[in-house]
Amino acid sequence: MNLRYFAAIPLLCCLCITSQLWALEPSAGGDHDESSTTAGHSFHGEAFNEGPRQQAVLIPGIPKIDFPTSTKSERAQQFFEQGVAQLHGFWYLEAERSFRQAAKEDPEMAIAYWGMAMANVNNRERARGLIDEGVAKKDKGADQREKLYIDALNRYLPKFGEDAPKDDSDAKKKRAEKFIADLEKILHAYPDDIEAKAFLVLQIWLSDREGVKLTSRYAVNALLSEIFAVDPMHPAHHYRIHLWDSAQPKLALESAANCGPSMPGVAHMWHMPGHIYSKLHRYADAAWQQEASARVDHAHMTRARLMPDQIHNFAHNNEWLTRNLIHIGRVRDAIDQAQNLVSLPQHPKYNTLDKRGSYKYGRERLLQVLTQFALWDELIKESGGYYLPPTSDAAQQEEWLGWLAVAHFRTGDAARGAKTLRSLNRRRIALETKLLDLADAAAAAKEAETNKSEPQQSEEKSEADADESETQETPDQIKSHLKTLRTIIARAAAAAASHRREEAKFKEHAKHAKLEPLIEARWLADARDLKGALEIAKREYKKRTGEVRPLAILVDLLWRNEQKEEAIKQFQELRNVAADADIDTPLLSRLSHIAKAAGVQGDWRIPREPAADLGDRPPLDELGPFRWQTYEAPTWEAKLPDGSLTSAEEFSGRPRIVIFYLGFGCLHCMEQLHAMSPRVNEFRKAGIDIVAISTEDPETLKTGIDDFDKPIEIPLLADAQHHIFKSYRCWDDFENQPLHGTFLIDSRDRVRWQDIGYEPFMDVDFLLEESQRLLKLP
Template sequence: MRDRPPPLQEPCMLCRILIACVVVITCCVPCVRAQPVQEPNVPLAGHSHHGAAFNEGPRQSAYLVEGCGDVHFEITSAHARAQRFFDQGIGQLHGFWYFEAERSFRQVAASDPDCAMAYWGMAMANFYNEPRAYGFIREGFKHRDKASERERRWLDALVKYFGASKERKDVKKLERGDRRNDKWKAKARQFVQDLEDLVDAYPDDVEPKAFLVNQLWLNQRHHGIPISSKSANSALLDQIFAANPKHPAHHYRIHLWDTRRTAKRAVKSAANSGPSSPGIAHQWHMGGHIWAQLHRHGAAAWSQEASARVDHAHMMRDRVLPDEIHNYAHNNEWLTRSLRNIGAVHDATALAKNMVELPRHPKWNTPDKRSSSRYGRQRLIETLEQYEQWEEILRLEKTMYLEEGTSAEHRADRRATLGMARFHLDDVKGLERELTAIGTIVDGEKKARTKAGDEAEEKAIAAQRSDDAVSDAMRDAMKPFTRRLRTIGRHRQMLEGFLALSREEWKKGLADLDKGRLFKPHLARLHLDSDKKKALKIAKDAAKRKTGVAYENANLAYIQYTCGETEDAKKTFEKLREYSSRFDLDMPVFKRLAPLAKELGHDADWRVASVVPGDVGDRPDHDALGPFRWSPMPVLSSFTLPDGNGKSVGLDRWKGKPVLIVFFLGFDCLHCVEQLQALSPVAKKFQEAGVGIVTVGSCTPAQIKKSVADAPFPFPILADPALTTFKQWRVHDDFEKQALHGTFLVDGQGLVRWQDISYEPFMEVDWLLAECQRLLALPTGQPLADGAGRKGGPRPVKSSNGEGNKERR
């Protein structure tokens, strides 16, 4: 790190030993127990004084992070540090690290409030969150007269896109499909034209070219506007790299050529993307796109693991919940797939479980959002199914890892997985139960489909629409149910096939399985006894589409060998060994190859060391980038504060016990009082769950005493009028110098298991109780050492010249 401010107080030894599970909820207003009255035209406690756009996002100060890209974007500012933070924000924008980019641009504005481009940067970091982007660029527009002519061009392009030249109250966040209408397509095309004008006006400046290339890709992705010439975009990128070979726009070249047919054109950028911005996780992730397209899954796994480690290091260092970073879950779910592809099953399983275990939050991470808990469960099921871990599936049946879920598709998928495991473990009655459960799900979806159609019909008739319009409305309302029923039907047909096989109805069973969603290599093995030719064809077709993937090709070698095609089996096996260094040989698919390996004269451990090709770029040691998995961090500091009677109460009161700590903003804060009142009725439930509660207010002891005299709360309320503890726990807006609301769950080891720091108090207390119980049921302490759980570990890696090298995970 360079130029980083001194860290907050390190956790003292007493704190590490004594802290119990604490949830801290913070609020920032003086305490008075009279019914609070909100002053007109005064922001609510914890809200920004600059407007709603500034409420969300990072509100703690930025520091200069090493490895955010070699970029420079000149701005008008008399503050040298403002320029440095602006350059950092630009690099973070190029790496899609939007959360931290916004923090960097907020730091620019804190140094120089008149810097119009600081607000432009905040808007760019929220480009597809229209209300916030509008609020930021509207603020930038107010400072337009302080900007240079060049800066005004940048500002005006964004002001035009968001219609921010005037005050508006009608700005809403759009759904992705809404951006494909004619209005927003026209705006997107105009924005590109404005960027093209910047390229023409400043031909020696690489930044307009970089933003133009990316916007053309974004227009295709979000607005459905095709890229007219990828070669023209590539030519712009050539100009950027001619001027600066280390520019993070390697990210954009990867997006440009990210297909099987064209991926070779981005090999250099795949090698350079991570090293161009080694402090940004997504830059490492992007290289994995190209390696995967080229069937180089070992290289893909290496890149994705680098991404995960950088993400985890940042989150644990800066105390950011994982899913606050919008692409974190995507980065990690891709890594689980890459690990599965190279046969590193234990690592894939461990990471998928870690994703399920991560702290959840109603805004960012729930089983129904595209977030860690959902992706982790999905990837875990896929990995356990594919690698035939039937006992493990049933062991996890009633745990958080295979929880029921709320959507019909997820519930049916879970039942199908359990049914498959029961078939392989000869539990026919259990298989029948899972099939019945799926039937119940189908019945429920059909009833819901009929109800949705009826309601749409009634609404359309009431609106006096035409017969055709009524039919269209009914069809549209029922379409999602029909789509889900089709998917659920494939789960059902697979279990019907397994049930037929268990009854020795081979013909019917295999016919059902052929049409169901069964993993094709598994299907191939089931056909072996009755039709070796068909089994061989299915296995070959599966492997043909999965060049370099462990399971499909190991399965093909086994089926070739079983079908008597020994020479083909030997060739397939020897090719398989070329990427076998991380195979977990205790998996059934690899165990089945033992006779073939023995016939070929290989040892029981027949894996070979991998070779690192010379075109993958500079690779730092993975351990230097960060940990393989996320884990909770120790509290930043302990505290001892007075209560309403002046009695000192310390965090050590909850020695060895979980505690919920709530920071609130005083009794003049209406929503703070509402939070305390919501917490009071469930305090006993928290206590029964083994979780204590302590609250910390921004009030004086006298204010607390007066406010609780007639109606005491069932938990301690402590005073921190100087906001010392608020600041130590980062429940503080460093930019606007005010306290925030905060909630923390700290376990008996002094590890922060969950947190919420916001402009609003956390009000979902029943949800929070359930989340506390879920998190506290997990093992405490740091995660297992990287590679723990591996059977024998991988073979060492060799460099491209054949020399041995330290294993690179």
């Protein structure tokens, strides 16, 4: 394509004033000045910018909830009740989508905005904006029951702004107490409202965190029993699990069995029983639940074209699944799941190394399974590879280097281990030097103040000095960093001493290494203190019943300590505990001689019989894939500025960034293209093309291009009918307007990364780095 494009972008009005007139169909009534709304932003205010902006569908596996409303629209009622059910499953993104769809079907449905606010319990400021809309509409047809729900939430949510009262712990407690009283008020007026009972149970449990003491779990449980007497499969089973999770998990076993089947379309409902089974050391049952949850989420994300960490608790569920896979010895699946977490798309908003998202969890769990199962050769192979690459994060890099040194020592490569250990010590010395320099500077400053001498430099710092002071570590931060680093160094030194069979030196380093107890037991045994190692192993076995690793290590150490009869006895128990374990891993394969002594040939595992108290469990493969999978990019045809056609096939076969922008009249869009323009060659060097698709028609697009005089290389295409925008879901279905979008599509036409929203994605450095990372993954 030989097209002219330009990088010089004038400062236009921030409104999108293209010649296109979009048929606006807001999701709510009221007086909104649509002409003053920034392109891509909601016509109804800031609270509506975030959250789902694509239409909802009625999802299989959502139970029928009885929550009558005043709407005359059957579809609005269906979507509203679907949203209420999704609230019970903490599926907040989809709950809000359902409530928005209800408001789309019935713009005056005030209770739908109550639902949207309820779906934003983790974002109180947004929730406030949403409930305000419900309050404004409640007198236009809402019945008395709906008004009670709206008023209760309105009083509970804090006010925001300069004039808002201080929201301290006492204010939070009072609001929580009032909310509980308001929910009881609903029950006084409508005693058969089991939804009010369900939300009351939830709020009593949540308010314990806000200072309202939960004084009787049995009283709350009695309220739950009233719900189940009416509807035995109500999704409030979720709340009973939370109620007893930390107190008496056995009392929630019935709800653990019913939770997933009560709402099989919601991943979190499969996840929740894992809390109970984990507390009861039933790790295989917990792993099944969390795998079911992961598969349901994976299937949904592919259908809805969501990135994984957009789903509430997705990363938490999958990292917990990985931990339980480790407990039951499913080592290969644990590695696979950890690698999958690392390989998922990162986004600066919700998944980076410094957030509790998939990438950080995946890296931590991958190191955990490799180190705890002594897969040192695999750790060395992974380090610097696809899933454990070097990182600019000092803490993560040092943790990785520490384990790399351990792996070298444990595999007998003392020279490489020592080299890595020296690099860690150089880091330690640099930090110690920095700490001394800061101490000297502080002492000099104090002396200067005492002598009342003039400062050596101007009181006005340069901008560079100011920036440096803002990013410089404080002495306390350096001390904390040093403490962690010294622990890592001690761990590597302990591994070296163990390999050399130096018992005294090992014990000296182990005092500071904070070794995981079972790793310490194995290393101590290698350092020739079998008795001490056995004491640790016995202690851990008693604390960690149901786990494969403690029992396997105990069996091994008993045998090595010549307690062969006891070793065989414990091995018989291991055969049951390790029913799902990978027995070809080094930890378990070394027990083959014990199996032979016990008279067992070949696969020594005893198949697991399902527990009698489990609920309906569908085949896992029917729920979705084990790993998250990318989706296929929609095909399209667009017009060039001269009116001729081009298509997605012309860009196929090479990775590309596809930008959806709202026209030359949208300042934010022009800022994005302006930011991308100087970087085109960097993307090309990385093997990535860039193309941008506009809402404009060819004539308007050409006019915009001709108004500028600095050519750039990004092809600009026209999608005047918005077919491509809609096929990529860069479209607000509730307000019938386009949204900004940025996509990474690989050479196989699979979408690897995306950002869709009311503003364009502007972090070009992140986009380039993340695109390169994702495209390198196998």
